[in-house]
Amino acid sequence: MTMVNMQKVIVIVGPTAVGKTKLSIELAKALDGEVINGDATQVYKELNIGAAKVTEEEKEGIPHHLIDFLDPKASFTVADFQTLAREKIQEITKRGKVPIIVGGTGLYIQSVLTQYEFAEQELDEHLRSQLEGYAMAFGNKALHNQLKEIDPESAKQIHMNNVRRVIRAIEVFKLTGQKFSETAFKKEPEYLYDAEIIGLSMERDLLYSRINLRVDLMIQQGLIDEAKMLFDKGIQNCQSVQAIGYKELYDYFNGILSKEEAINLIKQSSRRYAKRQMTWFRNKMNIHWFDMNGQNFAIKNEEILALIEGKGYLISNKYM
Incomplete structure (x- = not known):
């Protein structure tokens, strides 16, 4: 299909712990872009460590949208995300900036990029x-x-x-x-944006090792205290704390699991989630994949920037 007059959008997808956040910051600096969060858990306030939210230091001054704005007791749907993300794409584009959607919640991202068809039946x-x-x-x-x-x-x-x-x-x-x-979707979804979708992949054993290390780091950073704070506030049976890292610790607080069992289950659930993410992205979206196995990030960054420049994006002089 023709891309004439369609808004340009960069999208970065891939499994958890593969390096999407780091790449998004580098691309935003190179393209004069702004980041739109595409992760379902990161929309919630107070879910910081377990959601692996980008820190202020990591942002390096790059504006981020649809992150850390929703009360953890609130529900949030695909329809909500679709509406808000499309509004942000419009706003960012009107300012002459490049919208960069980053995340691992494939359904959310696809709902924004394509003609998503919601089931409109009445509830029973x-x-x-x-x-x-x-x-x-x-x-x-x-x-x-x-x-x-x-x-x-x-x-x-x-x-x-x-x-x-x-x-x-x-x-x-x-x-x-x-x-x-x-x-949910047409068999051949129609894309609404001139989207360049970049996927980051990694050999399974290496990715799983990174996931295990990330969970250990989250525990060191205070994930258990963060989850206990939410638990003590009565934030239970809510959509937000069904996320991996919180629901396992809630079972620990309720005496169902030991602390060690809960931590091991977080690692296991995260690995399984990463596998499901890769399966979903490979089956549902047209993605330009980059293998991140043991590669120097700067070299991969150059390859990705070269691809994007070839698609008509202007790269900042300091990155050329």
Whole structure:
């Protein structure tokens, strides 16, 4: 399709701990750009360490949007993100800057870039209450198994602990007879922006090692205290603290897991999440991949900048 008059957007995707944040800052400096967060957990205030939010020092003065602005008790949907992110793209472009979306929540990012089709069916409160009761009585896995039976593709994409979305997927099927996985996107989505999508990948063992080290560092930085602060505030059974790193520690606080078990489970869950992220990105989006295995970051940065310059972006003189 033609890209005439379409707004330019840079997108950086990839699994957790692969180096997206560092690259986003370098590209923003080179392109006179501003960063739009594309991670579902980083929208919440007070979830800092576990969400791996970029620090003020790491930002190096680069403006960041849709990060650290939402009360942790609030819900946040794909539709919310789509609306806000598209507004930010407009604002940044009007200022003559380059919007750079960075994150690992693929559904959020794709909803912004493409003609995302939301399921508009009316909610059935009675059905929803039944499903919520079932999850409470028999557990998240049992509810997720219901989804797996009727819509295996959605079950692959939606984690069993994302109960709200599991319920929505089951609800859509029961109300309409359509699978949620078939209603979310057109088979060939139409892109609304001239998007250059850069993906960072890494050999699995190396990535998993980086994830384990990152979790250890989070613990050293005070993740347990951060999660306990949220727990003590009564921020429980909320969408925000279903995120990896918080839900495991909540089980520790509730006496379900030991501290060591909780930390090991955070590492395991993070590794599994990284695997799901890579599967999703490879299957759902057209991405220019860069292998980050043991590579000098400066060299990779030059390769990525060369690609972007070839697409018509102006690179700051100090990066040329």
